[in-house]
Amino acid sequence: MDFKVLFSPIRIGNMEVPNRFVVPPMGTNLGNPDGTISQEMIDYWEARAKGGWGLIIVEVTAVDPLGKAIPFQPCLFDDSFIPSFKKLADTVHRYGTKIAVQLHHAGRQTSSQIMGEQPVAPSPVPCLVSKEMPRELSTGEVYEMIEKFGDAALRARKAGLDAIEVHGAHGYLIGQFMSPHSNKRVDEFGGSFHNRMRFPVEVVRNIRRKVGGAFPVIFRISGDERVTGGINIEESRAAARVLEDAGVDALHVSVGVYGSMQYIIPPADIPPGFLLPYSEEIKKAVSVPVIGVGRINHPALAKDAILSGKADLLSWGRQSLADPETPNKVAAGLIEDISPCIACNQGCVGYIFDPDKMKATCLVNPFCGREGKMKIEPAVKKKKLVIIGGGPGGLEAAWVAAARGHSVLLFEKESVPGGQFRVGAIAPAKQEITKSISFYTHMGRKYGVDFRFGVEAKAEQIIAEKPDVVIIATGAEASIPDIPGIDNPKVVTSTEILLGLKDPGTRVLVIGGGMVGSETADLLGEHGHEVTIAEMSPEIGRDVQESVRYFLFRRLKKYKTTIYTNTTVKEITNDSVRAEKDGEEIELRGFDTIVIAVGATSVNTLERELDGKVPELYVIGDASETRKAIDAIEEGASIAIRL
Ligand code: SF4
Numbered sequence: 001m002d003f004k005v006l007f008s009p010i011r012i013g014n015m016e017v018p019n020r021f022v023v024p025p026m027g028t029n030l031g032n033p034d035g036t037i038s039q040e041m042i043d044y045w046e047a048r049a050k051g052g053w054g055l056i057i058v059e060v061t062a063v064d065p066l067g068k069a070i071p072f073q074p075c076l077f078d079d080s081f082i083p084s085f086k087k088l089a090d091t092v093h094r095y096g097t098k099i100a101v102q103l104h105h106a107g108r109q110t111s112s113q114i115m116g117e118q119p120v121a122p123s124p125v126p127c128l129v130s131k132e133m134p135r136e137l138s139t140g141e142v143y144e145m146i147e148k149f150g151d152a153a154l155r156a157r158k159a160g161l162d163a164i165e166v167h168g169a170h171g172y173l174i175g176q177f178m179s180p181h182s183n184k185r186v187d188e189f190g191g192s193f194h195n196r197m198r199f200p201v202e203v204v205r206n207i208r209r210k211v212g213g214a215f216p217v218i219f220r221i222s223g224d225e226r227v228t229g230g231i232n233i234e235e236s237r238a239a240a241r242v243l244e245d246a247g248v249d250a251l252h253v254s255v256g257v258y259g260s261m262q263y264i265i266p267p268a269d270i271p272p273g274f275l276l277p278y279s280e281e282i283k284k285a286v287s288v289p290v291i292g293v294g295r296i297n298h299p300a301l302a303k304d305a306i307l308s309g310k311a312d313l314l315s316w317g318r319q320s321l322a323d324p325e326t327p328n329k330v331a332a333g334l335i336e337d338i339s340p341c342i343a344c345n346q347g348c349v350g351y352i353f354d355p356d357k358m359k360a361t362c363l364v365n366p367f368c369g370r371e372g373k374m375k376i377e378p379a380v381k382k383k384k385l386v387i388i389g390g391g392p393g394g395l396e397a398a399w400v401a402a403a404r405g406h407s408v409l410l411f412e413k414e415s416v417p418g419g420q421f422r423v424g425a426i427a428p429a430k431q432e433i434t435k436s437i438s439f440y441t442h443m444g445r446k447y448g449v450d451f452r453f454g455v456e457a458k459a460e461q462i463i464a465e466k467p468d469v470v471i472i473a474t475g476a477e478a479s480i481p482d483i484p485g486i487d488n489p490k491v492v493t494s495t496e497i498l499l500g501l502k503d504p505g506t507r508v509l510v511i512g513g514g515m516v517g518s519e520t521a522d523l524l525g526e527h528g529h530e531v532t533i534a535e536m537s538p539e540i541g542r543d544v545q546e547s548v549r550y551f552l553f554r555r556l557k558k559y560k561t562t563i564y565t566n567t568t569v570k571e572i573t574n575d576s577v578r579a580e581k582d583g584e585e586i587e588l589r590g591f592d593t594i595v596i597a598v599g600a601t602s603v604n605t606l607e608r609e610l611d612g613k614v615p616e617l618y619v620i621g622d623a624s625e626t627r628k629a630i631d632a633i634e635e636g637a638s639i640a641i642r643l
Contacts, residue, residue, distance in 0.1 A: 003299050003330050005306050010313060012055075012289055013216030013249035015162050017098050017313065019054035020306060021327040022291055024252070024315035025102035025165060025220075027059045027070050028360040029352050030369055035062065035075030037084035040359075042091050043372035048320055049097040052327030055313070056097055057165050057218070057252075058088070060104040060172075063152040064145065067105030067173060068115055070352060072359070076101065076152040085159035093160070100163035100218060101156045103149055103207075107173030108134040108182065109258045122177045122199075123184040128227070128259030139187045142199060145173070150206035153217075163216035166203060166248075170264055171257025174200050175222055178239060181230040181257070193235065197242050204246040218291070219243050220252040223278030226260035233278060237285040244286045252291040252315065253279040262547040265318075266295055268343040269429040269551035273301050280310040291315055297322075297341050299330045321348055321362040324371075336442045339364050342432035345545040346630050364436050366396070366634040374641055379404040383468035383643055386411070388457050388606060391419025393621030393632030394473030395440035400640035402447035409450045409465060411457035417441050419475045420600070420622070421629050426498045427519035428526050429551065459609035469616040469643055472607055473636065476600035476622035481511075485572030486596075494520040494597035504529055505592025509577060511569050513540030517597030522552055524595075525559025532562040532588060534569055534579060564588070600626045616643075 007019045030041040048056055062068045062075040075081050085101065092099040108121035111130050120141070121134035137145065153164045168174040176182040177199035183190050189199050200219070207217055221243070223236045231239070240251050255275055256264040266274065275294025283290040292311025295318075296302055302314045319326055322341035329338045344350075344363050351357040362368040367375075383406050387394045390412030402408045416422065418437040425433035444451060462470060478493040480486060492502045494516050508524050510517045513535030521531045533540055540563055541549050556563070567581040576589040604623040611617060618639050621632030 001300060001303075003303055005303055006299060007331060010289060012163060012218065014214040015098055015216045017054040018096055019052070019327060020302065020313045021053045021055075022313050022315040023048050023053050023056040023320040024293055024317050025057040025059040025167070026317055026321075026348065026360070027073065027352060028369060029070050029072040029358050030360065031072040031074045033072060035073065036081055037074055037088045040369070040372060041074070042088050044369055045088060046091050047324040047371045049092040049095040051324035052331060053097055053320065054327070056092060056099050058099065058101040060167060061101050061152070063103050063105055063148045066115055066117060066120055067107070067110070069104070069106035069110045069172070071114055074101075076103070076155045077148065079155060082155050082159045085156065085161065089160040098162040100165050100216070101161050102165040102167050102220070103152050103156070104167040105145065105173035107176045108132070109171055121173070122182060122189065125182055125184060127171070128257075129261065130258070139189070142189050146199070146202045146206045149203045150210040153207040154210040157211045157215055163218060164207065164211070165218040165220055165252060166200070166207070167220050168200050169220040169222040169252075169254045171222070171225065171259070174203060175225075175257065179225055179231050179257075181225060181227050193238065197239060200239075201242060201246045204243060204248055208247045216249045217247065218250040218252055219248040220254060221282070222255050222257065223253045223275065223282060224255045225257050226255060226263050227257055230257065233281050236278070237281055240282045240285045244288055248288065250289045250291060251282055251286060252293070253282045254293050262550040265345055265349050265547055266343065267345055267429065267545070267548040267551060268432045269548070270295060272297050273305065276305050276310040283309060283311065289313060293317060295343060299335065318343065318348055318362075321360065321368045322365050324368070336439070337446070339439050340432065340435040342436050344432075345547055346628065349547075350545050363630040363633060364439070366637040374637065376400055376403050376641060379406055379643065382406055384466070385409070385469045385471065385643070386457075386462050386465050386467040387471045387473055388462065389419060389473035389475055389623065390414070390417040390451070390453065391473060391475045391621065391632065392421045392436075392440070392629045393636040394419075394471065395437070395444065396633045396636035397471050397473065397620065397640045398449045399440055399443035399447055400637050401643060402444060402449045404640065404643070406643060408444070408448070409467075410444070410452065411455045412451070412453045413456035415454040417451070417453065423495050423498050424516075424519070424629075427523050428555065430519065459606060459613070462606070462610060463613055467614055469618070470610055470614045471639060472604055472610075472617070472619045472623050473621050473632070474603045474606065474623040476602050476626045478596060479599045479601045480596060481569075481598050483569060483571060488572045488574065488594065490575060490591065491572060491594045491596060494595055497595055498523065502593065504595070506530060507591050508532070508593045508595060509534060509588060509591040510595045510597055511577070512597035512599070513563065513565070514597065514599065515541065515543045517595075518544065518552060518556065520595055520597055521561055522555055525556060525561055531559065532564065532591070534564045534567045534577070534588065536566070536568050538565050540565065602626055
């Protein structure tokens with residue numbers, strides 16, 4: 001397929017962007033605690049500039065100390081931040097990429113825990129997610145805030161950036177002023193459409209006054225906030241015209257606020273390109289370029305969006321994390337070499353909001369956010385590797401090691417690759433996982449991995465290969481609880497159900513409501529079975545990422561799934577179970593099938609058999625300790641770059 005249209009330059013104000021590939025301003029939390037740009041962040045952005053993106057928009061950057069949404073957010077509320085932004089801009093410019101910075105104030109969508117003070121907002125109306133009551137900005141403070149946006153824009157220009165983007169979307173401060181959902185003011189900044197638009201318009205005018213007429217100003221807008229009383233596409237179109245008149249040079253069209261986060265960072269339940277109808281509508285209203293976004297993850301989709309007039313440029317958000325080289329690979333026609341974002345939300349948004357992780361990475365690309373530390377470089381000494389297990393950890397280790405020049409032989413007992421990752425892909429809305437497995441296998445073949453599928457390797461066979469290194473990546477299998485009646489013929493594992501190996505009948509009980517149990521129930525519900533879930537803890541799906549959970553729970557409700565929480569199954573008797581719920585004994589009856597989904601147990605018999613018999617031995621992923629695919633892939637890559 002010819003993707004020339006994606007590589008044609010386009011002007012935004014006085015800036016010529018060399019192609020149509022945009023990295024939007026996603027928070028990574030990779031900045032320094034003092035708000036300057038860290039070396040880690042420079043490495044992250046350098047990888048994307050090197051990867052061929054035409055325009056990168058540096059993530060949410062605070063214009064005011066009381067506007068931070070995440071702890072390690074870059075800041076531009078003082079001249080002292082200019083030098084680190086200059087270093088970043090100089091780095092990015094070496095690759096011909098244009099760089100903008102997004103000017104941001106969180107308003108009510110933050111917390112006193114992050115800032116040490118009560119958040120501020122147009123009105124004392126709490127965010128639907130943070131739920132903290134904000135302090136209403138006085139009219140005088142609103143005028144001061146307008147100046148702060150202008151001052152930060154001037155600093156961006158002084159730092160050598162090519163453009164700025166004003167964050168008027170996603171329910172942050174500017175969006176809060178624009179939206180009747182959050183703006184209940186009765187001064188000149190509230191009430192009518194005209195008054196609600198006064199703050200963004202004055203911000204744009206103030207920026208324009210301070211940076212000069214030629215410096216490009218992009219405005220990000222939510223085409224639809226998807227909350228009660230929020231802005232819809234009709235009002236967004238009207239707002240876009242007003243903003244164009246105020247002097248913006250491009251519009252960047254997203255949707256949502258924190259209360260509808262599942263649409264800002266959508267999981268695989270939502271199809272690729274789902275927001276393009278919004279950018280198409282905005283494009284009809286303005287003459288400046290429009291940037292589209294929303295699960296843009298393959299070049300054919302991007303090409304069609306441009307040719308059918310839905311957008312002029314495309315933001316490939318999470319895809320830029322999954323593979324920073326995406327544009328270069330498209331240009332070279334290496335489409336299969338592109339590591340696909342699977343919309344899992346685990347490594348990116350999931351890690352940022354996880355207090356134990358806090359920094360963005362990517363499930364399918366463990367090098368993301370660690371570009372300075374983790375590199376695929378030619379091996380000093382070429383070794384022979386044998387990898388046992390073709391799940392995500394084994395596959396990642398195999399292709400990365402082979403790309404470094406090692407000779408790699410991989411045994412997988414199943415006839416196809418993927419392990420538990422492949423089983424997980426069968427549940428509804430998990431289909432993207434298959435793209436990732438195909439990518440790993442393709443890259444392995446490209447670099448010469450000898451895949452032996454359908455072979456359960458024994459210790460003698462492995463030793464006979466005379467390997468320098470053995471990596472055990474044999475994964476895990478379903479845990480079987482030790483309860484009376486577990487050998488009942490009606491009892492099956494979730495794996496057997498997902499793989500279609502057992503007929504579940506009509507009424508099904510799923511024991512265990514974690515991710516695997518809930519997703520198995522989802523599949524069964526979709527196929528018309530009557531499903532009951534019995535879960536020990538107070539809620540189901542605790543290990544499921546929030547946006548993914550939103551759609552999963554919606555479907556479980558639609559299928560009228562019966563859910564028993566705080567329920568521990570004590571005994572299985574024929575078609576029934578005896579359980580304890582909240583300290584009371586109960587009986588659940590009349591099931592055709594009882595599905596076990598209570599976690600997994602490591603599979604690793606080879607370590608003992610190979611210990612001391614091969615020069616180097618490693619155990620990775622679930623074979624070492626049962627966790628998530630993101631951990632297995634990260635371990636696979638980490639081992640492979642060290643060998
Ligand atoms: Fe995409 Fe998942 Fe990577 Fe996030 S962690 S960028 S959703 S593959």
